[in-house]
Structure formats: C-alpha cells, structure tokens
Amino acid sequence: MMTQLANGADLGPEIFQGKGSECVAESEFMRINHMNVLVHQGEETLREGIRGGNFSLKECISCHVVPGDDGKPVAFDSERHFCRSCHDYAAVSIDCFTCHNSVPDVEEFTEKSQNLSIMLPFLGLTENE
Amino acid sequence: MNDNVDRKCEPCDRRTFLGGAISAASLTIAPGVTLFSIPSFARKPGERASNVNRWGLLIDINKCPDGCNECVKACHRENGVKSHGRPETDAKWIRKITVSGSGRRPEFEIPVMCQHCENPPCVDVCPTGASMKRADGIVLVDKHTCIGCRYCMIACPYKARSFVHEKTTGQRSFAPRGKGTVESCTLCVHRVDQNRLPACVERCQEKAGGAMIFGDINDKNSAISKALRKYPSKEIRGDLNLKLGVRYRGIP
Numbered sequence: 001m002m003t004q005l006a007n008g009a010d011l012g013p014e015i016f017q018g019k020g021s022e023c024v025a026e027s028e029f030m031r032i033n034h035m036n037v038l039v040h041q042g043e044e045t046l047r048e049g050i051r052g053g054n055f056s057l058k059e060c061i062s063c064h065v066v067p068g069d070d071g072k073p074v075a076f077d078s079e080r081h082f083c084r085s086c087h088d089y090a091a092v093s094i095d096c097f098t099c100h101n102s103v104p105d106v107e108e109f110t111e112k113s114q115n116l117s118i119m120l121p122f123l124g125l126t127e128n129e
Numbered sequence: 130m131n132d133n134v135d136r137k138c139e140p141c142d143r144r145t146f147l148g149g150a151i152s153a154a155s156l157t158i159a160p161g162v163t164l165f166s167i168p169s170f171a172r173k174p175g176e177r178a179s180n181v182n183r184w185g186l187l188i189d190i191n192k193c194p195d196g197c198n199e200c201v202k203a204c205h206r207e208n209g210v211k212s213h214g215r216p217e218t219d220a221k222w223i224r225k226i227t228v229s230g231s232g233r234r235p236e237f238e239i240p241v242m243c244q245h246c247e248n249p250p251c252v253d254v255c256p257t258g259a260s261m262k263r264a265d266g267i268v269l270v271d272k273h274t275c276i277g278c279r280y281c282m283i284a285c286p287y288k289a290r291s292f293v294h295e296k297t298t299g300q301r302s303f304a305p306r307g308k309g310t311v312e313s314c315t316l317c318v319h320r321v322d323q324n325r326l327p328a329c330v331e332r333c334q335e336k337a338g339g340a341m342i343f344g345d346i347n348d349k350n351s352a353i354s355k356a357l358r359k360y361p362s363k364e365i366r367g368d369l370n371l372k373l374g375v376r377y378r379g380i381p
Contacts, residue, residue: 039273046271049263051322052174058302099272099307101209101300 013089016082018063024054057096062104076102172322182265183374184316185346186330187353187362188240190379192340195238198225200341203332204242207317208304213295220291220306222314223329230381240329243268243289243314244365245374251281251290266374267316275310282311286366289313316374346374
C-alpha cells in the first residue's frame with residue numbers, strides 16, 4: 001500500500017509497531033476510521049455507561065507505547081509518539097491529548113484496593129461467599 | 130450493618146468494619162439459606178447503565194472528624210487532580226467546608242462534592258448538552274462538548290464544579306481533564322462500573338472515620354438504604370427539591 005521510491009525506500013511515515021500481534025481491527029480500517037470509532041465509543045462509555053468495547057483510546061495508548069531513551073513511554077510532545085509519527089507526516093493536528101494522557105497509567109492501585117472483600121458489606125454478602 | 134452505622138468516631142480499621150457488617154448481614158439471612166446476589170453491581174461488558182440503580186452516598190458527620198482531609202486527598206490522587214499552588218483557581222472535586230451547628234458542635238466540617246441531583250440544575254442550564262446525568266443518577270461532564278462557559282458552575286447550589294484554568298498533565302486514563310472545561314466529582318464512575326467503591330469512601334473506611342457509605346439507593350437491601358431507613362438524614366438545601374444522591378447524617 002505504501003508508495004515506494006525507486007530505491008525501495010518507503011515514502012510513508014515511520015510507525016512504531018504495537019505490542020500485540022494485531023490491532024483490534026484491520027490496519028486499513030483503523031487508518032481511515034480510528035477517529036470515528038474512538039469518538040463513538042467514548043460517547044457511549046461516558047453517556048450510556050457501556051464498558052468493555054473494542055475501540056478504547058486507553059488501549060491504543062497502552063498497546064502502541066513507544067519507549068523513549070530512558071525506557072519510559074514517550075509522551076505526545078515527542079516526535080516519536082505513535083500518534084504523532086503519522087499525524088506529523090499527514091500534517092493533521094489532534095487535540096486528544098489536551099485532555100487525555102498520551103502515556104499509559106502507572107498502575108498505583110494496591111492489591112488491597114482491588115480486593116472484593118471491601119465491597120461485601122453493601123452487597124449483603126458474607127466473607128465466605 | 131446497623132451497629133456499624135451507629136458506631137462512634139473511634140479509629141475504624143477494616144477488619145472491625147467488615148466484622149460488624151458481616152455479623153449484622155448474616156442475621157438477615159435465614160438459617161441454611163445462602164443469599165448470593167450481586168444485583169445492583171455487576172454489569173456485563175456492553176451493557177448500559179440503567180435507572181434500576183441510583184447511586185448514592187451517605188455521610189455521617191458524627192464520624193467525620195474536623196481537620197481530616199483523607200477523602201479529599203484520595204479523590205484528587207485517584208483522579209489526577211493536581212494543585213498549582215493557587216487555591217482560588219485550583220480544581221476541587223471535594224471540599225471540606227465549615228458550617229455552623231449548635232450545642233455540642235457549634236462549628237463543624239462537612240465534605241461537599243457533587244451531590245448527584247436527580248434534577249440537576251447544571252444539566253438544565255448547559256447550552257451544549259455537555260452537562261449530563263447518566264441513567265443511574267451519576268452527573269457528569271462530557272468534555273468533548275463542554276465549551277467552558279461555566280453556566281453550570283453558577284447554577285450549582287453546592288459550588289461543586291471547578292473550571293480547569295491551566296494546562297493539565299498526568300491525567301489518569303479514566304479521568305481525562307483539560308484546560309477550558311468544567312469538571313466535578315464523577316462518583317468515581319470508572320470504579321463503580323468495576324464493582325469498586327469510590328476512592329473517597331474506600332479511603333474513609335480504611336484510614337479515617339468510616340463516615341461514608343456508598344451504595345444503591347434503589348436497592349432496598351443495600352447498606353445505604355438500610356441506614357437511610359433507620360436514621361434521619363438530610364439533603365443540603367433539601368428545600369430546592371433537587372433529590373440529591375448524597376445525604377448527610379448528623380447535620381442540624
């Protein structure tokens with residue numbers, strides 16, 4: 001798909017591969033539609049409370065993470081950031097990251113806070129159940 | 130559950146909290162009958178929030194010590210709300226405010242956050258539809274649609290909303306927040322959807338007075354419904370008839 005120069009070099013942007021083996025949809029589909037599916041699902045999540053959809057910006061960010069020189073994920077202000085590598089090339093500005101974080105969460109939840117037992121009192125259950 | 134609700138403000142460790150809760154809960158279950166239901170909580174992936182639930186908070190002011198700020202800190206840590214050292218414009222999702230009482234406590238502090246009204250004035254006035262109420266009663270701001278006009282901040286009788294004045298960094302993935310939009314307590318909607326307690330409630334139960342109960346007001350068997358039936362509680366400015374999700378016990 002990518003246009004090639006006579007010497008075989010790609011004309012397209014240099015894109016860092018994601019961590020997983022494949023994207024949530026065909027690359028071709030994602031290239032064209034990622035903004036639509038992201039906005040659509042974001043709206044459903046916020047307004048309807050629908051969780052667990054395929055097209056989550058959070059998942060894009062954590063799968064397409066690009067390690068920086070210090071080994072930590074690079075943020076959107078770096079040219080190597082996954083989104084920027086393409087958007088810079090296509091000269092399309094994005095404002096997702098004025099609100100959303102461009103690097104994955106540092107998981108700081110303790111095991112304790114994820115323990116279900118704290119929920120028991122208002123589920124009306126006992127500890128054994 | 131009741132003895133737990135009734136307890137005074139001694140340091141509440143989690144084990145005694147759970148112990149009290151469990152012994153009371155098991156009384157209500159007939160012998161040999163295992164009551165296993167997670168009715169109000171678990172929602173399958175892809176399922177919509179529905180008005181079967183109505184999420185609420187009950188805050189017992191008698192157990193909420195003056196000077197304790199744990200819920201505020203936990204909330205802001207959880208949601209990535211950072212101070213810029215400018216208290217007048219810093220976003221605040223929970224505020225401890227001092228109110229005048231009577232008799233034994235002439236003055237005391239109460240934590241005030243978005244009260245998650247059933248009839249939210251912020252939603253009424255929003256010109257773009259950004260301010261919205263989810264089917265299960267959680268009032269949120271859709272920041273994709275918010276134009277930062279701040280009408281909702283003026284309409285809110287509880288001063289619960291904040292405008293983000295400065296560029297944000299270090300947002301949490303579940304709580305995007307950006308300059309030029311309005312934000313407020315989300316009742317930790319990302320946690321509620323995962324069957325977890327809001328950060329303030331969790332912290333209060335683990336490390337502070339255990340003053341907060343979170344649950345489904347529509348579910349007659351939930352701890353919060355039982356406590357609301359058993360003890361008198363108040364809505365702040367109940368005269369406005371906004372039908373709040375957040376109730377207080379122990380305010381005159």
